[in-house]
Amino acid sequence: MTDLVGLLLLIGGAGFFVCGTIGLLRFPDVYTRLHALTKADNLGLGCLVLGLGLVTGSWLDALKLLLVWAVTMIGSAASCHLIAQAALAAGVRPWTDQ
Amino acid sequence: MTTACVALALVILLCIVAGLARVFGGPSRIDRLLAAQLMGSAGVATLLLLAYGLDRPSLVDVALVIALLAAVTSVTFVQRGLAADAAAGGPRHD
Numbered sequence: 001m002t003d004l005v006g007l008l009l010l011i012g013g014a015g016f017f018v019c020g021t022i023g024l025l026r027f028p029d030v031y032t033r034l035h036a037l038t039k040a041d042n043l044g045l046g047c048l049v050l051g052l053g054l055v056t057g058s059w060l061d062a063l064k065l066l067l068v069w070a071v072t073m074i075g076s077a078a079s080c081h082l083i084a085q086a087a088l089a090a091g092v093r094p095w096t097d098q
Numbered sequence: 099m100t101t102a103c104v105a106l107a108l109v110i111l112l113c114i115v116a117g118l119a120r121v122f123g124g125p126s127r128i129d130r131l132l133a134a135q136l137m138g139s140a141g142v143a144t145l146l147l148l149a150y151g152l153d154r155p156s157l158v159d160v161a162l163v164i165a166l167l168a169a170v171t172s173v174t175f176v177q178r179g180l181a182a183d184a185a186a187g188g189p190r191h192d
Contacts, residue, residue: 006099013143020113024136076135083132
C-alpha cells in the first residue's frame with residue numbers, strides 16, 4: 001500500500017515536471033514561463049520527495065530528502081521573485097491578450 | 099520499484115533536453131536563465147530518483163549541492179546581468 005501511494009506520488013511529480021517543461025516552451029512571455037517553472041520546482045519536486053520518502057522506509061533518509069526540498073523551495077521562491085522584479089525593472093512588459 | 103525510479107529519472111532527463119530548446123531559442127536572456135533554472139531543479143529530481151533507483155545514497159548530497167548552486171545562479175544573474183541591462187536601457191535580445 002505504501003509502495004503504491006509512493007509510486008503514484010512519483011509519477012505525479014514527474015508529470016508536474018513534464019507540464020512545467022511544456023509551459024516553459026509554450027507560454028508567451030517571461031512572467032508566464034516563470035509561473036510554469038516554479039510549479040515544476042515546488043510541486044513536482046515536492047511530490048517526488050514525498051514519494052521517495054515513502055518508499056525508502058527510513059526516517060533519516062526521508063528527513064534528508066525533505067531538507068533537499070526545503071532548500072530548493074527557498075531558493076526557487078527567492079529567485080522567482082528576484083527575476084520577476086528585475087525583469088519589470090528592466091522594462092519587460094507583461095503579456096496581454098491584445 | 100527501483101526500475102520505476104530509473105524510468106522516471108529518464109522522463110525528467112528528457113524534460114531537461116526539451117528545455118534546451120528555450121536556451122537556444124531565447125528570445126531574451128531571462129528566458130535562457132529560466133531554462134537553466136529548470137535544469138537545476140530537474141537535475142535535483144533526477145539525482146534523487148537515481149539515488150534510490152541505483153542504491154547510491156551519496157547522490158542525495160550531490161542533489162543538495164546542486165539545489166544550493168541553482169539559487170546562487172539566478173541571484174548572480176539578476177545582480178550582474180540584468181542590472182547592467184537596465185542601466186543600458188531595456189532588456190537585451192541576444
